[in-house]
Amino acid sequence: MKRMIYIVTVIACCYSIAVAQDEGSGGAELDKFKPGEVWLDTSGRAIQAHGGGIILRDDVYYWYGEDRTSRQKTTVSCYSSKDLYNWKFEGTVFKQEDLASDIRTNTFIERPKVIYNAKTGKYVLWMHLEQGGYHFARAGVAISDKPMGPFEFVSHTRPVKYEFDFPNPDPDRQKELGGTFRDMNLFVDDDGKAYAIYASEHNATLYIVRLNEEYTAPEQPLAENKTWARAFVGKYREAPAPFKYKDKYYLISSGCTGWTPNAADFAVAENIFGPWQSKGNPCAGDDSEQTFRSQSTCVLSVPGKPDSFIYMGDRWNPRQLPDSRYIWLPFKFDDNGGIEIKWLDEWDLNYFSK
Ligand code: DGJ
Secondary structure (H helix, E strand, O other): OHHHHHHHHHHHHHHHHHHHHHHHOOOOOOOOOOOOOEEEEEOOOOOOEEEEEEEEEOOOEEEEEEEOOOOOEEEEEEEOOOOOOEEEEEOOOOOOHHOOOOOOOEEEEEEEEEEEEEEOOOOEEEEEEEEOOOOOOEEEEEOOOOOOOOEEEEEEEEEOOOOEEEEEEEOHOOOOOOOOOOEEEEOOOOOOOEEEEEEEOOOOEEEEEEEOOOOEEEEOOEEEOOOOOOOOOOOEEEEEEEEEEEEEEEEEEEOOOOOOOOOOEHHHHHEOOOOOOOOOHHHHHOOOOOOOOOEEEEEEEEOOOOEEEEEEEEEEOHHHHHOOOEEEEEEEOOOOOEEEEEEEEOOOHHHOOO
């Protein structure tokens, strides 16, 4: 009986995704966020932008993320919006075939992020490049003149080589190639300097690395605690989501349990290179120990509302990755510099006017 219920549920679930994927007829205008529900784009297809991030350029938001409909051949999709509720699919801006020829056939893309470089006028895409077994663990970089791409591949690297207590055996080949590059994010500071923040040392430690003027590689020469730093050493934090408020740096991250959700951590630092002080789990209420069954991907500052932010997370569905859902929840800083993220079945941007 249990098996029967399971089969019926899976069929119903696949059917609803198929309907959402195929509709293509233009959905009704949205004016609310409904965390965990299927989110359709303006053509009526389910949004595919997992593990993603958002930038704002000339009053238009661009949301980049993993399109998981092609399974192991993830591509980078781009959506645009003026109001954060209604998203127009702008196309696939980077795909496996755009990678260097030596890795094109067997490499997939996770957690792509794009930032704009005001000095060069280029859009710069960084991504976690991976292969079966999860030992490839490299950074991929690509650039474009336009937010909608196409992005041209620049390089794939392990950005930092550092002598730590290498595991033995080390299938990630870190002594030879440098520390692993997995879950990642980018952050552009008020002075225009950009940083890559990523899970390294086989996910045990986060690396924070200042980028060169072009945002395409680490600033050289590398100098520990000056141009890059190790943070949360040995703490196995991943899914880093950095943001800034009143001259302090903040980071929401997840634990390291594959696709399974776990408790988030909220940390603060006076300097982006640390020391970072953990303030514990920012979530409250039912399911808060599982971050409402999600994993952080990004924190979005709400324009014109300096104390207001949106937590963006992925509710991964490992059996059906394209049907992973988006968990967006609002939060504000309290007078003591604390935050609390609570579950809401639905909400809109008026939340921040209260
Ligand atoms: C957790 C990461 O955050 C995801 O991006 C993905 O790499 C999964 N692990 C794979 O298990």
